[in-house]
Amino acid sequence: MQEIIERISKVFSVEEVVQQNNHQWFITVPKKQALESVTYLRDREGFVHFVLLSCADWIESGKFQLTYLLNHPVKKIDLGIRVFIDRENAEMESAHYLWEQIATYQRELYEMFGINFPNSPRLTDPLLLEGWDNIPPMRRDFDTLKYVEKTYFPTPGRKSNDPGTYMKEKLYPNE
Amino acid sequence: MENKDFIKPYYESKIVESPDGEEIKVNPLEDYFCGEAPKSHAPNSNKLWESFLNWARAESLWVLGFGTGCGSMEILPLMTPRFDAYRFGVQMRPTPRQSNVIIISGYLSVKTLKRAIRSYEQMQNPKYVMALGSCTINGGMYYDSYNTINRLDHYMPVDVYITGCMPRPEALLAGFEEMKRLIKAGKGEKANEYAENFEWYKANQKKIIKDWNMPDYNW
Amino acid sequence: MSFDWLIKIGYVLLGLFIVLNYGLLQYGVIRRISARIGKRIGVKVYQPYIDLIKNYSFRSQITHGVMFYLGPVFRLSGGVGVFLFMPLIFGSEHFSNYSFSGDLILILYFLFFGMLGMALGAGEGGHPYSFIGISRGLSQFTTIELPFTLAVISLAIQYHTFSITDIVAAQQGGIMHWTLMTNPLATAAAMLSFLGMMGNSPFNVVIAPQENPIGPPTEYHSTFLAVLQTNRAILGPVEAILMVNLFFGGATNWVSLIIKSFLVFFWPVFVGIVFPRFRVDQSIPWFLKLPFVLGILAIFLI
Numbered sequence: 001m002q003e004i005i006e007r008i009s010k011v012f013s014v015e016e017v018v019q020q021n022n023h024q025w026f027i028t029v030p031k032k033q034a035l036e037s038v039t040y041l042r043d044r045e046g047f048v049h050f051v052l053l054s055c056a057d058w059i060e061s062g063k064f065q066l067t068y069l070l071n072h073p074v075k076k077i078d079l080g081i082r083v084f085i086d087r088e089n090a091e092m093e094s095a096h097y098l099w100e101q102i103a104t105y106q107r108e109l110y111e112m113f114g115i116n117f118p119n120s121p122r123l124t125d126p127l128l129l130e131g132w133d134n135i136p137p138m139r140r141d142f143d144t145l146k147y148v149e150k151t152y153f154p155t156p157g158r159k160s161n162d163p164g165t166y167m168k169e170k171l172y173p174n175e
Numbered sequence: 176m177e178n179k180d181f182i183k184p185y186y187e188s189k190i191v192e193s194p195d196g197e198e199i200k201v202n203p204l205e206d207y208f209c210g211e212a213p214k215s216h217a218p219n220s221n222k223l224w225e226s227f228l229n230w231a232r233a234e235s236l237w238v239l240g241f242g243t244g245c246g247s248m249e250i251l252p253l254m255t256p257r258f259d260a261y262r263f264g265v266q267m268r269p270t271p272r273q274s275n276v277i278i279i280s281g282y283l284s285v286k287t288l289k290r291a292i293r294s295y296e297q298m299q300n301p302k303y304v305m306a307l308g309s310c311t312i313n314g315g316m317y318y319d320s321y322n323t324i325n326r327l328d329h330y331m332p333v334d335v336y337i338t339g340c341m342p343r344p345e346a347l348l349a350g351f352e353e354m355k356r357l358i359k360a361g362k363g364e365k366a367n368e369y370a371e372n373f374e375w376y377k378a379n380q381k382k383i384i385k386d387w388n389m390p391d392y393n394w
Numbered sequence: 395m396s397f398d399w400l401i402k403i404g405y406v407l408l409g410l411f412i413v414l415n416y417g418l419l420q421y422g423v424i425r426r427i428s429a430r431i432g433k434r435i436g437v438k439v440y441q442p443y444i445d446l447i448k449n450y451s452f453r454s455q456i457t458h459g460v461m462f463y464l465g466p467v468f469r470l471s472g473g474v475g476v477f478l479f480m481p482l483i484f485g486s487e488h489f490s491n492y493s494f495s496g497d498l499i500l501i502l503y504f505l506f507f508g509m510l511g512m513a514l515g516a517g518e519g520g521h522p523y524s525f526i527g528i529s530r531g532l533s534q535f536t537t538i539e540l541p542f543t544l545a546v547i548s549l550a551i552q553y554h555t556f557s558i559t560d561i562v563a564a565q566q567g568g569i570m571h572w573t574l575m576t577n578p579l580a581t582a583a584a585m586l587s588f589l590g591m592m593g594n595s596p597f598n599v600v601i602a603p604q605e606n607p608i609g610p611p612t613e614y615h616s617t618f619l620a621v622l623q624t625n626r627a628i629l630g631p632v633e634a635i636l637m638v639n640l641f642f643g644g645a646t647n648w649v650s651l652i653i654k655s656f657l658v659f660f661w662p663v664f665v666g667i668v669f670p671r672f673r674v675d676q677s678i679p680w681f682l683k684l685p686f687v688l689g690i691l692a693i694f695l696i
Contacts, residue, residue: 126386129285130286130384130386131386131387137321137322144319144321147321152314152323152324152326153325154313154314155312155318158313216454231447231448231451232448232451234441234448235444259435259436261429261434262436262438269612270612270615272613272615273611273615275448275452299452299453299454299455300454301452
């Protein structure tokens with residue numbers, strides 16, 4: 001695996017390498033080189049299986065972090081390519097020509113985070129949220145509890161317990 | 176922001192050309208759907224006859240094969256040798272027209288609620304609703320989710336709630352027994368309740384289903 | 395003034411009532427047996443009665459037009475029509491129905507008549523896929539009828555008549571006189587097509603509830619469905635009785651009628667429990683192979 005990362009470091013400017021466990025690595029690349037490195041890994045290194053495309057909202061630094069997770073079916077290793085994009089007017093190149101199923105992931109990200117992927121097929125069709133008229137719900141500045149209280153008739157007087165402490169009090173009160 | 180082209184043919188009138196070259200105007204709202212609000216159907220005035228019919232209704236519960244959330248996994252074992260709900264007169268039907276029980280099995284997202292309402296309204300009077308799990312009672316563990324409803328009885332009238340997260344199939348069987356008891360006692364008139372409070376239910380439904388692209392009356 | 399015709403109608407209605415109850419109980423027993431094979435306890439034997447009462451007791455109906463009403467009516471009249479022209483018990487004055495005025499051709503027509511009416515009715519329903527169900531059902535039923543019709547022609551050549559009563563009369567006098575013994579090829583062809591006629595497992599994909607377009611019955615509900623259920627309860631045993639009359643020597647009393655038709659009725663049931671469903675594109679060639687060839691041979695070798 002180290003050889004692969006060394007080889008890719010020569011071609012692209014890899015900013016950070018994280019080893020999650022024995023078979024999972026993550027590398028961070030600049031936005032402009034993201035899809036190029038994904039294509040390189042698919043065509044040259046044998047990461048032919050696309051696992052997922054996910055997003056994390058780093059609201060403090062004003063960035064979205066996209067992760068393209070690839071899998072090497074022969075060597076049984078995963079490699080994630082992390083890209084940071086701006087949170088304001090978030091936009092990323094569409095990767096649907098690499099694997100067709102990426103289009104669906106991009107529809108989901110468009111819906112949940114409001115990230116635009118120009119030229120991605122059926123991008124604006126609603127996937128899960130039909131007729132959503134608020135800010136995209138997975139953004140961290142969206143207050144779900146407030147939205148629920150306004151919309152869904154919450155049960156008055158409902159209270160929740162932390163399962164760990166609650167079970168401890170109920171089952172082992174003396175400890 | 177949203178592209179609704181792919182749902183348009185559902186409800187907008189259009190002109191279709193027949194193989195003979197004849198042009199036919201199709202207006203789905205008028206042609207396929209009813210334009211009237213549901214009516215309340217009073218029970219038979221003869222008490223004895225009505226209780227006999229209620230016995231038949233209670234002993235023959237045809238459940239619509241409609242699964243939402245995790246509870247649909249708990250319905251499947253009901254039909255297996257271990258639980259065998261058939262011996263209690265519970266059977267699964269594939270179409271809402273023929274069934275008289277709908278089970279809302281767990282959390283209900285807004286998208287699924289739309290389908291559930293359509294299925295519920297296509298069922299014939301008398302019809303019964305069974306709600307599974309804490310999600311349908313107060314939202315359960317999804318009480319603060321942006322996309323799941325909290326209380327089912329604001330959107331459709333519920334006959335029997337079954338608590339648990341998730342309830343075991345035994346609890347479901349107990350729920351069916353409770354539903355039979357209610358129907359035999361003549362308390363299974365929630366379909367009429369839905370028809371009488373139709374405006375209130377519709378307002379609640381429309382409050383959360385923002386793109387209401389179906390007719391108000393789905394039968 | 396003679397009231398014989400009134401008494402005749404009374405006996406026909408009595409026979410219809412007996413056959414209806416017999417059919418409902420048989421369908422209960424079928425479901426019980428298939429449940430036992432799946433290691434379940436199964437429904438109550440009288441569950442078909444409860445379902446029927448419940449379906450008749452729905453308070454609201456949705457209609458899609460005149461043909462939608464007439465579909466179940468045609469279906470039921472097809473079933474009752476087959477019953478009316480079928481001698482239940484040979485030699486009985488009361489339970490021969492109107493077999494003196496109708497023959498096998500008429501019964502074949504009535505068997506198909508219900509399907510056609512059903513197709514017209516379901517075509518008017520709101521279900522967009524009912525046409526798929528109808529075309530699948532009709533095309534399968536056509537191939538089911540083919541071996542049966544060939545067997546019937548073979549019988550007509552053998553006995554020089556189309557009258558069921560005459561065919562039964564020719565089979566009297568012991569098991570060696572039955573068509574089963576005298577014309578085994580026609581019997582085999584007809585019994586194989588009987589598998590399809592009864593709508594049990596290998597050939598019931600057109601009415602299977604698990605199918606997404608379950609075909610014609612999808613839109614039918616409450617009273618419409620109850621009429622269809624009534625028809626099914628009548629048509630099932632009547633078709634079995636037709637088989638008994640044509641191939642197994644008929645019946646001279648109720649006991650032998652019930653034993654024989656029970657056994658004939660359960661032949662497709664047991665086959666259906668053992669074998670999984672055919673798709674329509676598998677079942678149609680199946681009927682055009684072995685049963686069809688048997689029917690042709692039955693005509694040539696008689």
